[in-house]
Each structure stands twice: as structure tokens, then as C-alpha cells.
Amino acid sequence: MDSNPLAFITVDTADKTAPYQQVRQQILIAIAKGKLKAGTKLPSVRALAEQLGLAVNTAAKVYKELEAGGAVVTRGRHGTIVQASDDEGSVAVADAASEFAAVATRWGVSEKVAVQYVKAAFSSQV
DSSP: OOOTTTTTTOTOOOSSSSSHHHHHHHHHHHTTTSSTTOOOEEEOHHHHHHHHTHHHHHHHHHHHHHHHHEEEEEEEGGEEEEEOOOOHHHHHHHHHHHHHHHHHHTTTTTHHHHHHHHHHHHTTOO
């Protein structure tokens, strides 16, 4: 197994999207597309921060948000492990979310406001 399953992750400093959001989106898409399988152990927060030239707190925020969304789980000394599956629905949702985030960023809509739009859309589906 690759010693760094996140070697493909990059941060585009010219992108208006916050670095932690770029990294989080790339990881979610990799999970959805099956590039990162359930059970894959991710690098430590410090290793990820060093790899990408980010602050340790920024890398920690990536993992914290992924864990809050159920994509990964942190098991103390055992590290952070991928939990999500690679089903077709997840791929479609990850792709749509990535596109939505890009459009929101392009138009200067904050993450907080964009999430409110998503919540409103879910409410209208009931």
C-alpha cells in the first residue's frame, strides 16, 4: 500500500477557495470515486500539513470536517481512517458538491451562505 495515500492532493494558491476547502473537496472526491477506499489510513495531521505547506491547524480542520461529515474517523493513536463508500450516488453528490462550491466561490458566496442554500434546497424536497 502507498505510504502516502494523499500524495495526489494539491493546493492552488491562485484559487479563491480556502486551502482547507480545496483539500477537503479533493479527499471527498477521491473517496467517492474509489481512489481512497474505506479502511485506508490517512497521513497524520502534521504530515499532511508539511506535505502541502499548510499550518497544522488548517490540516486539522480538514480532518475535523471530514470526520463531522462521516467520511473519516479518527482513532487516536491509530490515526485517521477513511469510512465512506465509493458507490455511484456518492460520486454524483461529490461531483455536484465540488461544482457547487466552485460556483459559490466564483460568485463570492461564503461557505456559510452556500450551506444555507443547500439546507433550503433539502427543505423544499420534503
